[in-house]
Amino acid sequence: MKVIALSGAVDTGKSHTINIAYAFLLRDGYVQVPGNFRVLGNSNNKDFIDILEKDGKKVGFVGMGDYIIGPGQSLKSLLEELETKGCDSALCAARDIPRILAAVQAYPDHIIIQKTLSTGEENHRIVNTNDAIVMINEI
Template sequence: MSIIIALRGKGNSGKTTTIRILHNLLLANGYVQVRSNFSVNGGDFITIFSKKGKLIGVTSSGDTYDLVHDRLQEMVNANCNICVCACRTFDRSAKPGTNAAIIEFATYSNQFVEKTVDDNAATRPATNNSDAQNLLRLIDSWV
């Protein structure tokens, strides 16, 4: 079985930061990077990891239908068993949004993980780290 794990939250809630932390946690926990355009200087990325014969795709692109759909399609085409992405809390308009892009991949089950809201700049790094740790535990449970 294959799954899409979507970190869902409002704009500027730390989704990209959390997924960037997750990228580093995967590397630190025995996941082998197969392909990546990750940059330490920031920006959206897509990385494919391998562990125990499973492929795990991770992308930080999560603001528009096209970005989410296209990155997920790349991961599906690469035969990823687990795909991790970000998406907005809800689709704001009549046009398909990020949630719709995820649901379109009918052969994958979906698990939406709510991004913890933390408006306190002093505690936000710890909150993002905690959310990334939770994503890692979820991924580990599927590997």
């Protein structure tokens, strides 16, 4: 499985960017694989795990990449879940903490994209959309 991680500090828009990428793939004809969606952590953060599919290609999503330990909570365990379910690639958020990034680097085929920082609230959507496009282009 290829892991495409968006790395950055807390509250920089990683989860929002993952949600934008998810919406773009739905727009582009991907469909939800039933039985995989669930909310992760605090629902206000819009963190989730899910799998989309198009033409036999499965793309997993993990919007919560803040935790180092915990079954079903750590980025490592969530990526393992997506791999077990046959995902060809996974888009995830990952805090810029070495032990969290190690979960991404454990996959030989991985890329870590640094989250672009917004210069102000009026630019959040633009910056997050651009980062989502960069992630999608790596699938």
